[in-house]
Amino acid sequence: MKGTLKKFTGWILVLVLALVPLSACSNSGETNSSSEGSASKEETLDIFSWWTGAGEEDGLNALIDLFKEEYPDIEVENAAVAGGAGTNAKAVLASRMQGDDPPATFQVHGGSELNDGWVVADKMETLNDLYESEGWGDKFPEDLIDLVSKDGDIYSVPVNIHRGNVLWYNTSVFEENGVEPPATFDEFFAAADQLQEAGVTPLALGDKEPWTATHLFETALLGTLGADDYKKLFTGEMSFSDPKVKEAAENFKKMLSYVNEDHSSRNWQDASQLVADGEAAMNVMGDWAKGYFVNDLNLKVKEDFGWVATPGTDSMFMVITDTFGLPKGVSNPEDVKKFLSVLGSVEGQDAFNPLKGSIPARVDADLSNYDEYGKETIEDFKNASLAPSLAHGSAAPEGFVTKVNQAINIFVTQQDADQFISSLEDASGDLK
Numbered sequence: 001m002k003g004t005l006k007k008f009t010g011w012i013l014v015l016v017l018a019l020v021p022l023s024a025c026s027n028s029g030e031t032n033s034s035s036e037g038s039a040s041k042e043e044t045l046d047i048f049s050w051w052t053g054a055g056e057e058d059g060l061n062a063l064i065d066l067f068k069e070e071y072p073d074i075e076v077e078n079a080a081v082a083g084g085a086g087t088n089a090k091a092v093l094a095s096r097m098q099g100d101d102p103p104a105t106f107q108v109h110g111g112s113e114l115n116d117g118w119v120v121a122d123k124m125e126t127l128n129d130l131y132e133s134e135g136w137g138d139k140f141p142e143d144l145i146d147l148v149s150k151d152g153d154i155y156s157v158p159v160n161i162h163r164g165n166v167l168w169y170n171t172s173v174f175e176e177n178g179v180e181p182p183a184t185f186d187e188f189f190a191a192a193d194q195l196q197e198a199g200v201t202p203l204a205l206g207d208k209e210p211w212t213a214t215h216l217f218e219t220a221l222l223g224t225l226g227a228d229d230y231k232k233l234f235t236g237e238m239s240f241s242d243p244k245v246k247e248a249a250e251n252f253k254k255m256l257s258y259v260n261e262d263h264s265s266r267n268w269q270d271a272s273q274l275v276a277d278g279e280a281a282m283n284v285m286g287d288w289a290k291g292y293f294v295n296d297l298n299l300k301v302k303e304d305f306g307w308v309a310t311p312g313t314d315s316m317f318m319v320i321t322d323t324f325g326l327p328k329g330v331s332n333p334e335d336v337k338k339f340l341s342v343l344g345s346v347e348g349q350d351a352f353n354p355l356k357g358s359i360p361a362r363v364d365a366d367l368s369n370y371d372e373y374g375k376e377t378i379e380d381f382k383n384a385s386l387a388p389s390l391a392h393g394s395a396a397p398e399g400f401v402t403k404v405n406q407a408i409n410i411f412v413t414q415q416d417a418d419q420f421i422s423s424l425e426d427a428s429g430d431l432k
């Protein structure tokens with residue numbers, strides 16, 4: 001344990017130094033405080049996430065409002081740090097945890113990010129008693145409980161399930177160009193050629209934050225390998241030198257040949273915006289993009305934009321789950337549990353998810369709150385082969401994900417598949 005802790009401490013430091021750009025420092029100073037009155041910092045319930053601004057914070061605010069209605073005497077601070085997929089927040093969190101200044105509760109992806117990260121570092125309290133007192137044992141899918149458990153103990157509460165393998169398209173652009181939603185890579189490439197000939201950017205990408213390219217790559221990996229082999233990559237049962245991984249890299253490379261020229265200066269919202277405006281036809285992004293389309297850009301589901309699973313992943317579901325837990329050493333653990341009980345309630349999930357774009361983690365949410373996309377995705381989740389997201393921390397430890405992000409960043413500019421595969425193989429030493 002001591003050895004693991006030491007190793008963990010080491011990479012936390014590396015991560016903090018490597019990942020906190022100057023901009024994050026100012027972001028962290030600009031937390032979205034929604035606290036009122038003069039409660040001391042000790043008593044304040046600071047909720048740490050990266051849900052700020054466009055397409056990200058509406059759901060969180062709805063959840064906080066619900067909590068405040070139920071517990072008006074507890075001061076809440078929305079301590080979000082801007083940056084998609086936790087680009088800056090994760091480093092700020094690491095430094096707070098390192099300095100024994102944990103937030104009351106923080107956003108963490110179920111799977112490796114929670115279990116091999118904070119739980120192994122002995123930074124989290126177990127929540128078995130909360131699950132028992134709330135009667136949650138059968139209220140979350142077993143697969144999800146597994147993602148937030150280690151050695152039989154439960155460490156966090158999932159607020160949602162996001163689907164990562166979604167290809168969004170502008171319906172008018174498709175109609176005007178006589179393009180059908182593609183299901184396979186071949187269909188995707190044919191559609192992309194047709195769009196390109198018509199002068200439309202086929203695929204929007206915004207990889208100013210490199211995780212979006214990793215996100216695109218993991219969907220290519222899933223679509224090329226299938227869910228079983230994809231999972232084997234992270235358990236060590238399949239090597240990154242397998243020819244199928246090379247094939248996935250080639251598919252990814254070909255997809256990159258259809259993206260907007262200014263991809264490296266855009267973030268995910270800017271890329272989604274290209275599709276919304278009809279300047280690009282398609283975009284691969286998790287369904288937080290739906291929250292952005294509908295709640296920020298006022299687009300209509302199915303009328304203005306449509307969706308299909310990314311090429312080759314029709315009956316598969318790339319799972320991303322945002323969860324919140326109870327860090328060790330907080331001064332108000334009972335208040336944190338009250339917040340978690342609201343977050344895990346049907347009302348909490350139904351306040352949050354319709355705005356966030358995700359589906360509820362609970363199995364008994366009220367379907368009438370969800371639009372056509374939500375209803376369809378709830379059904380798909382029940383029937384699909386599930387695969388944990390790499391880009392969003394479920395499949396593999398943070399150290400590995402960081403190296404993959406770097407390798408992908410290089411691949412996007414240099415496009416050398418052999419070099420890319422060998423970087424992935426090198427990084428795979430970080431997988432247990």
Ligand code: GAL
Nearest residue numbers: 083084085086288320322392
């Ligand atoms: C993911 C997270 C989502 C969304 C997205 C973009 O990692 O799970 O909830 O925030 O990043 O920022």
